[in-house]
Amino acid sequence: MKYHIISLGCPKNKVDSERFAWVMNSAGWVFSNQPDEADLIILNTCAFIKPATEESLEYLSDIINWKSEKIGRKIILAGCLPGRYSDDGSGGLDDIDLVIGPGHWRKLSSWLGITNQESAQVIGSGSYRYLKIANGCSNGCAFCTIPSIRGKFTANSLDSILSEADLLIQQGAMEIGLVAQDSGNWTQDHTNLTALAEILAKRNPSIWWRLYYLHPLHFPKYLPELFSKYTNIVPYIDMPIQHASDSVLKRMGRKHGVKRIETIMEQLDKAQIDIAVRYTVITGYPGETESDFIKLRDFLGRYKSARHIAAFSWYPEEGTLEYKRTMDKGDAVDDSTASRRLAAISAVGDGLYSNWDLRLEGREVFVLADDKHTGHTKWDAPEVDSVVSFTKSVEPGRIIKVKILESSGAVLMAEPVD
């Protein structure tokens, strides 16, 4: 019997999908890349904001059509849609054979008739992979649905993280991204995220290690020193700051002010090495005044370490504190103002790229080749940031040295030099 998996949303969901794949394989099913060859499809959904929920429902309706084309086909609905909606997200649809919440692989193994499966590993391939170090979040930001979907923050054990890292490397990974909702909050006994990264980097010196989702509230100390000491811990920081106005950060419930982010960025800018920061921000947040917005816009262009901006407009998500509050206050920012502010932020993003373009052109740098023709630098996360395009084909899955010939924002033209 063959199965296919569609994994929507974030890298954490991707790791859950790889665990579902492992369970399916251990029950004797075979993975197929072609949905039409499959007898069963697992749709691992995302539902943290409206567009993601809509996308998940679109996929679901396509898969229900797929099921109707051949007798015996089955559908498993998994992930954050079931995790978020009380009616398990299936909308009571009979077409769905099994509904499992985010990462709930045990429910899958018992449905497959496997008894007492103690643990589930991950199975996958590719030059870069993700390693989930914790689940859930306890920060309770006013706009966020994730704590209601994935529960409170729970750290995975050091041993489980180390053994999963070994498995990903056996499966061919050359880069591993450490992911969680709030990675900086991970600790075990006296080991924090910085120490964990150091352990992993020492154990596997030929592997690139990348840190994702560093909330300023739990931002790890001594990161610049760590990046200087271990060249295989890539000098890259994915930092969802959400905003840079104290009044908006307060309304969001971020539990810190802009001073904390400024201190972090000043520390990074002082470092002797180039560190790239990816900001995630929300604009058009209820109550955001023009001066709040200008504080955000000006902040984003201020530091030389800033390289990427992922900007979103606020979405009124039912079940969040902000949804109710905005309904009561009626102070949502109108759509045209929100779109104007979003456009202004992406213009700042273009400016950041121009700064980095000047710094990268002509330099020889290391790149992980994700396929024969493209790869990514240490300053770019795969799938989301800038892509390196090679002047000639290379061997995929290797870390190679290239010379940056031309850098234009999201695309870097490079010539392999070794």
Ligand code: SF4
């Ligand atoms: S820290 Fe992130 S995941 Fe946690 S509640 Fe805030 S926005 Fe949501």
